[in-house]
Amino acid sequence: MNIKPIKPVEVIKFRQENIPDAVIQAFNELIAQKWDGNSATIKKDDLLEKYFKISGKRNNPANREKLYENHALDIEEIYAKEGWNVNYESPSYGDSDFEPYFEFKVKNKR
Secondary structure, X not given: OOOOOOOHHHHHHHHHHOOOHHHHHHHHHHHHHHOOOOEEEEEHHHHHHHXXXXXXXXXXXXXXXXXXXXXXXXXXXXXXXXXXXXXXXXXXXXXXXXXXXXEEEEOOOO
């Protein structure tokens, strides 16, 4: 048997390797832009707008859905390895006024 079952750590690595460079670039640019000395808060819509501008892809529901299906915005572990605490806040069920956002803080800094 040449093919073996995938290990959990391999899933994480596979997902990370398949996050488009334009997603990381969009996050990096927005972190630098939004950094206030303590944290950077990035609205999901701002991130998507920046990503589509960088990638040159059309900002439409089908392309957004591809990002979600491929877990391309699941960047928490990647940034954690680089010294960040990343929290993603999304609306609760029925909370339509809430804008999802990512918050970046330096690890061990409060």
